[in-house]
Amino acid sequence: MTELSTTAARAVEAALAAGAGEAEAYASRDGGREVRVHGGEVESLTAATQSGVGVRAWIGGRVGYAFGTDFSEAGVAAIAARAAEAAAVADEDEFAAAPQPAAVEALAGLSDPSVAAWSTAQAAELALAVERTALAADPRVVGVEQVVYADSAERVAISSSTGLAGEYESSDCFAYLQALAEGDGGKETGLGFGLARGPEGLDPEAIGAEGAARATAMIGAAKPSSRSCPVVLDPTVAASFAGLIGGALGANAVQRGRSPFAGRLGEELASAALVLHDDGRDPDGPASAPFDGEGLPRRRTALIEGGRLRAYLYDTYTGNREGTTSTGSAARHGYRSQPSVSASNLVVAPGSLSFAELLGAAADGVFVTDVAGLHSGVNPVTGVFSVGASGRTIRAGELAEPLREFTIAGDLVAMLAAVEAAGTDARWVPFGGSVSTPPLLIGAMAISGS
Amino acid sequence: MSELLDPAVAERVLARALAHGGRFAEVFAERRHGLSMSIDESRIEAVQSGAEEGAGVRVVEGGTTYFAHVDGLDPADLERAADEAAAALRGERREPRPLRAEAPAPLPIERRPEDVAADRKAALLRELDERARGQGEEIAQFTSSYAEARRQIAVANSEGLLSGDDRTRTRIGAQAVARRGSAVETGAETLGAHRGFELLEDDPGLIAEQAARKALTLLDAGPAPSGSMPVVVGGGFGGVLFHEMTGHGLEADHIQKGASVYVGKLGEQVAQPLLNAYDDGRLPHEWGSDAIDDEGVPTQKTQVIEEGRLTAYLYDRLTAERDGVASTGNGRRESFRHLPIPRMTNTYIAPGDATPEAMIAELENGFYAVSFAGGQVDPATGDFVFGVSEGYLIEGGKVTRPCRGATLIGNCLEALMAIDAVGDDFFMKTGICGKGGQKAPVGTGQGHVRVRAMTVGGTEL
Numbered sequence: 001m002t003e004l005s006t007t008a009a010r011a012v013e014a015a016l017a018a019g020a021g022e023a024e025a026y027a028s029r030d031g032g033r034e035v036r037v038h039g040g041e042v043e044s045l046t047a048a049t050q051s052g053v054g055v056r057a058w059i060g061g062r063v064g065y066a067f068g069t070d071f072s073e074a075g076v077a078a079i080a081a082r083a084a085e086a087a088a089v090a091d092e093d094e095f096a097a098a099p100q101p102a103a104v105e106a107l108a109g110l111s112d113p114s115v116a117a118w119s120t121a122q123a124a125e126l127a128l129a130v131e132r133t134a135l136a137a138d139p140r141v142v143g144v145e146q147v148v149y150a151d152s153a154e155r156v157a158i159s160s161s162t163g164l165a166g167e168y169e170s171s172d173c174f175a176y177l178q179a180l181a182e183g184d185g186g187k188e189t190g191l192g193f194g195l196a197r198g199p200e201g202l203d204p205e206a207i208g209a210e211g212a213a214r215a216t217a218m219i220g221a222a223k224p225s226s227r228s229c230p231v232v233l234d235p236t237v238a239a240s241f242a243g244l245i246g247g248a249l250g251a252n253a254v255q256r257g258r259s260p261f262a263g264r265l266g267e268e269l270a271s272a273a274l275v276l277h278d279d280g281r282d283p284d285g286p287a288s289a290p291f292d293g294e295g296l297p298r299r300r301t302a303l304i305e306g307g308r309l310r311a312y313l314y315d316t317y318t319g320n321r322e323g324t325t326s327t328g329s330a331a332r333h334g335y336r337s338q339p340s341v342s343a344s345n346l347v348v349a350p351g352s353l354s355f356a357e358l359l360g361a362a363a364d365g366v367f368v369t370d371v372a373g374l375h376s377g378v379n380p381v382t383g384v385f386s387v388g389a390s391g392r393t394i395r396a397g398e399l400a401e402p403l404r405e406f407t408i409a410g411d412l413v414a415m416l417a418a419v420e421a422a423g424t425d426a427r428w429v430p431f432g433g434s435v436s437t438p439p440l441l442i443g444a445m446a447i448s449g450s
Numbered sequence: 451m452s453e454l455l456d457p458a459v460a461e462r463v464l465a466r467a468l469a470h471g472g473r474f475a476e477v478f479a480e481r482r483h484g485l486s487m488s489i490d491e492s493r494i495e496a497v498q499s500g501a502e503e504g505a506g507v508r509v510v511e512g513g514t515t516y517f518a519h520v521d522g523l524d525p526a527d528l529e530r531a532a533d534e535a536a537a538a539l540r541g542e543r544r545e546p547r548p549l550r551a552e553a554p555a556p557l558p559i560e561r562r563p564e565d566v567a568a569d570r571k572a573a574l575l576r577e578l579d580e581r582a583r584g585q586g587e588e589i590a591q592f593t594s595s596y597a598e599a600r601r602q603i604a605v606a607n608s609e610g611l612l613s614g615d616d617r618t619r620t621r622i623g624a625q626a627v628a629r630r631g632s633a634v635e636t637g638a639e640t641l642g643a644h645r646g647f648e649l650l651e652d653d654p655g656l657i658a659e660q661a662a663r664k665a666l667t668l669l670d671a672g673p674a675p676s677g678s679m680p681v682v683v684g685g686g687f688g689g690v691l692f693h694e695m696t697g698h699g700l701e702a703d704h705i706q707k708g709a710s711v712y713v714g715k716l717g718e719q720v721a722q723p724l725l726n727a728y729d730d731g732r733l734p735h736e737w738g739s740d741a742i743d744d745e746g747v748p749t750q751k752t753q754v755i756e757e758g759r760l761t762a763y764l765y766d767r768l769t770a771e772r773d774g775v776a777s778t779g780n781g782r783r784e785s786f787r788h789l790p791i792p793r794m795t796n797t798y799i800a801p802g803d804a805t806p807e808a809m810i811a812e813l814e815n816g817f818y819a820v821s822f823a824g825g826q827v828d829p830a831t832g833d834f835v836f837g838v839s840e841g842y843l844i845e846g847g848k849v850t851r852p853c854r855g856a857t858l859i860g861n862c863l864e865a866l867m868a869i870d871a872v873g874d875d876f877f878m879k880t881g882i883c884g885k886g887g888q889k890a891p892v893g894t895g896q897g898h899v900r901v902r903a904m905t906v907g908g909t910e911l
Contacts, residue, residue: 038707044515044789047534051521052502066499069521079501086487086497089568093493120538145709145830180709180830187711189830223905226676256491257591258627338498376824376837377857381627382634386674386857386907388826388835405833407676407857407907448676448859448907 004029004051005167007071008159011055014080016161020057020087022098023080024160024294027053028335032152033120037127038144045120048152052335057083058098062090065338095320099294101164107290107298109283110170112198115151123149126204127175133208134179134192140219141212145178145189151199156289164295172286173198174430179211183219190215191236191370195286195428214369218390221402223449230365230420231408231445232358232394235427237368238348238440242276243432244378244385245412246343249303249311250329251318253341253380260383260413261309268307270416274440275349276304278313280328285345287434293332293339301327303346304416315341348437351422358423358441360397366447367392367399368408383412386448406449418443455479455505455604457549457612459525463507464546464608466532471541472509472516474767476607477532478744479505479523480786483564486597489575492583496595497568506786507531510768511539519787546608554741554748556616557734559646563598563620566647571596574622574650578658582626585662588669590634591627594658598647601785605746613746619737619891620649621880624658628665635671635854637664638823638839642880642891644739664821664840667852674841674856674908680813681858681904682806682844684820687879689894692727693797694827694834695862696720698885700729700754700762701780701792702769704829711832711863712760720760721866724802727755729764731779731795737880738796738893745781745790752778754797766792784888791886796893802872806898809871816844817906819858824881832862857907865901873897 001009008025015023029051036043053076054067064086068079127149134144151173159165176193192211194202233241253259261269280298282288289298294316302310314322315330318341331342353361368391377387386409393400410418423438460477467475480503487497505528506519518534520527563571575594582592597620604614621642628635639657643649683691696712704710712720731749733739742748745767754762765773766781769792782793810818818841825836838856842849878895 039513041513043513044517045538046789047518047537048787049520050504050787063495064497064499066501068501069503070501082499082501085568086499089487089497089572090495091493093495143708145704145707178709178830187708187830189709189828257629336500336502338496372828372833373824373826373835373837373857376822376826376839377835378837379636379855381636384855386837386855388833388857388859388907390833404831405859405861405905407835407859407905409676409855409857409907446676448905450678450905 002167004155004157005159007053007076008157011053011076011080012159012161014077015055015057015083018081018084020059020084022058022161024056024098025053026158026332026335028154028156030152030154032150033123034148034150035124035127037131037147040128042124053079054335054338055080055083056338057087058096059087061092061094061096062087063096064090067335095317097320098160098162099164099296099316100162102296104166104291104297107281107288110168110288111153112171112201114198114200115153115171115173118199123199126199126202129204130175130177130208133205134177134212137209137212138216140181140183140216141179142182143180145180147177149175158295160295166291166295168290170289171197173202175202175207177208177211179215181215181219188215188218195430217392218402218404221390221404223405224366224403224447225450226448228444228446230362231442232362232367233440233442234369235437235439236429236431237371238437239429239435240371240374240432242346242348242435242437246278246346246433248380248383248412249313250341251312251314254312255318255321258381264309267309269309269413270304270307271419272307273351273421274304274416274419277302277347278343279347280344282345282347284428285434286428287344292328293330296326296328298328298344313341313343315339343433346433346435348422350424350426350438353421353423355423355439358421358439359394359399361421361441362394363397365394366403367394385410385412406447409446409448415442454481454523454602454614455606457551459528460606460612461546461549463528463532464606466529467507467509467536468544468546468608470536470539471544472511472539474510474608475546476605477505477507477528478786479604481602484599486595487571487575488593488595489579490593492579494572494575504786505531507535508789509535509539511541515789517789547610549606549612550610551612553613556741557644557739559618560648561646563618563647574654577655578624581655582624582658582662585659586666588628588630588666589626589662590629594622594624596622611746613742615741617644617740618646619644620646622654622657624661626662626665628669630669633669635665635668637661637668640880642737643735644737645735668854671852671854674853675817675843675906676908678903678905680816681901682809682816682818683899683901685873685875685897686877687821687894688899689798689896690822690825690881691836692799692896693794693892693894694825695866697794697797698827699829699862700764702763702765702773703792705763706769706772709830715760718760719758721755721758721869723758724872725755725758725869726800727798728753728800729794729797733796736796736878736893737891743779743781744783747777747779747781749779749795764792764794766790782890784890788888793885793890794883794892796878798878798895799872799899801874801876801897804871804873806873806875809873809898809900810844810849811847813844813847818842818844818849827862834862835859853908855908859905859907865904868902869899870902871900873899
């Protein structure tokens with residue numbers, strides 16, 4: 001057993017000794033670095049290591065959670081004791097129970113050796129190359145607010161009194177920039193980004209060029225007139241909406257009547273053009289892992305297919321509430337968070353239209369390249385949304401003048417029905433969780449501008 | 451403070467951090483404790499207790515900051531962090547100055563939350579649950595959360611500073627869902643402060659009733675209007691408008707990178723003369739207050755707008771050094787795992803002399819945004835967006851029907867200049883602000899404020 005698994009096992013023993021009937025411990029250790037670059041110079045270099053353990057304790061149907069960073073014998077015992085104390089405060093819930101072990105299949109390819117192999121100087125050079133590319137791409141790019149490169153390698157171990165035990169290693173890496181362009185008396189920003197398991201998977205030129213292209217495309221943007229029209233969503237925007245839909249399909253929200261999808265399983269509520277899966281084992285998915293936050297196997301679940309709502313996402317607790325099993329959808333944000341239902345990688349299936357064909361099909365409408373205010377502009381209970389947006393006019397099937405300072409509004413379920421086509425080229429986007437999606441054509445959306 | 455960071459250890463760590471050069475080094479040590487729980491379906495759940503400690507060491511040389519953080523506060527942990535931070539430097543050893551301890555008194559906490567039994571906190575949530583459900587049969591769901599957090603910090607730097615702070619924040623939140631037939635609406639309210647459990651001794655159940663009433667009111671809501679119109683913004687959390695529209699654009703890092711619409715505007719008229727605004731990290735008990743910032747600089751009150759003129763930017767140490775000015779005590783970090791950056795503390799528009807009633811009565815048509823779910827701005831372009839959580843139509847000088855799903859959108863410079871009335875009904879509210887991947891507790895405040903024209907984005911075209 002590794003030190004991490006040993007720590008998790010010790011924490012479980014300590015929680016039982018502190019009065020828990022069942023216990024589970026999740027321990028993680030990660031090392032990472034971050035490089036921020038500005039104006040051809042390294043602005044900051046961060047080297048980070050962190051490790052911690054989170055303990056869930058059950059006393060009958062009462063459950064409590066505690067976490068901490070002290071891995072000493074006494075430290076782990078104190079965390080475990082606090083978990084048992086927390087359980088004593090909670091109310092009895094007949095469905096709260098420790099997860100039972102299930103067969104977990106290993107998942108190869110989660111760790112990229114280039115994370116360890118690359119020196120910090122190499123990582124800094126990659127970030128500098130992103131900035132150089134953006135600045136050289138167009139004379140109207142006057143600066144780059146910041147380029148951020150970050151990578152990390154993480155090891156996770158889980159152990160429980162019911163016999164769960166598992167451990168895996170994974171790595172991830174990303175780089176992004178915010179390019180600044182000037183023209184027409186105004187300043188515009190453009191985001192470029194890339195995600196991979198290691199630095200070798202990143203293309204700094206593509207990232208820099210994307211930021212520059214997005215910023216310069218917005219120069220001279222004006223408000224559109226208010227109307228209802230066809231809309232093409234850029235993958236970054238489609239991903240944000242997919243994330244909202246994935247969130248509303250979590251059984252916790254559904255069971256508590258706080259989802260627009262509650263009571264609608266099996267209904268034909270979406271367009272056949274919109275196919276959505278949760279795939280916790282996609283080899284390219286940033287959130288892929290052999291097991292979820294409570295040690296149960298990650299898997300692929302069809303959520304929306306053939307226009308119908310096919311499934312909700314479950315962890316052990318929500319599965320128990322409906323007499324069904326977990327879909328391996330217990331997510332954690334590190335040892336600090338107790339597991340809760342959440343999508344892993346959301347995958348929107350690519351369709352058959354190229355980007356140009358999507359624009360052609362929209363004919364006259366709006367290409368939305370950015371949305372803002374999602375955390376405040378969407379009601380997750382009702383699915384009603386109104387968010388800030390920017391993008392380009394689509395005129396006669398071609399991209400035309402840039403647009404800013406407008407809102408797109410509607411409701412999530414109606415939007416699913418209004419998807420007319422999906423593009424051919426999907427990409428991984430870090431918005432809305434971890435999402436792979438092509439651009440999407442929506443038949444009609446309310447645009448509010450001038 | 452000395453318990454967190456022994457001065458002799460701190461001097462040794464700083465010396466190691468400067469072993470290969472650097473014009474500035476700093477060690478930041480922190481211990482955090484927290485307890486949170488919630489009630490949902492009238493059941494206490496998600497009881498969670500956390501304890502973490504660790505340190506971050508940074509070394510600054512030229513334009514580069516070298517930073518490393520570790521878990522644990524043993525001298526060996528701190529030295530490891532110092533060695534890692536210094537690892538990429540190649541210069542001559544520098545000597546830190548001897549440390550002089552000078553920590554202002556932390557904000558007073560009357561009743562330490564950790565001394566209050568957890569069952570008392572659970573009972574409080576049960577009370578909130580009953581109060582909310584008591585507002586009417588149409589309250590279908592109610593959730594509420596309680597959170598207490600204590601952060602003890604110590605900071606020492608190569609210029610001889612040794613300081614510390616002991617911060618305790620307590621916050622409760624309430625969210626109600628009301629249902630009538632197929633209509634479903636939500637209402638939320640929060641109460642938080644840099645205080646202990648004494649915050650909750652004076653009718654905390656009120657926020658549950660307020661959240662429930664908001665949700666019930668919205669059951670009668672129609673679609674929000676679309677288009678440009680006068681907007682009256684509510685007091686308290688309405689201040690998030692100023693926080694997003696102006697506050698972020700005044701943070702010196704954005705200014706120095708040319709990524710703010712307020713670049714070069716110091717001394718210029720950016721608002722009507724009736725507008726005065728401040729960032730004040732010293733307001734007693736406020737959510738965004740601390741005794742010192744996370745670089746050991748005492749917090750201060752900074753007037754950012756005086757009679758409509760832009761008077762100050764908000765600085766941390768590094769950005770202040772670059773501009774040759776003093777830090778304004780706005781260097782904040784989410785934890786020892788983060789670098790400090792210029793952040794707002796409590797930002798507010800000072801009370802004016804208008805009354806909310808008069809502001810509304812003067813409008814033939816308009817929109818009344820009482821409260822927001824949040825907002826977002828791109829400081830570089832000035833484009834902002836706010837989600838309205840409680841909004842009404844104004845027709846013929848009167849508030850008429852509630853509206854659902856409205857968003858306010860606009861550009862900072864135009865909207866700030868368009869504020870033509872500031873109310874006398876000032877109060878503060880709590881917010882959690884995100885910037886550069888770091889969260890910080892911030893206060894926002896104002897009385898009612900009227901913006902002559904703003905774009906309301908609704909579904910009614």
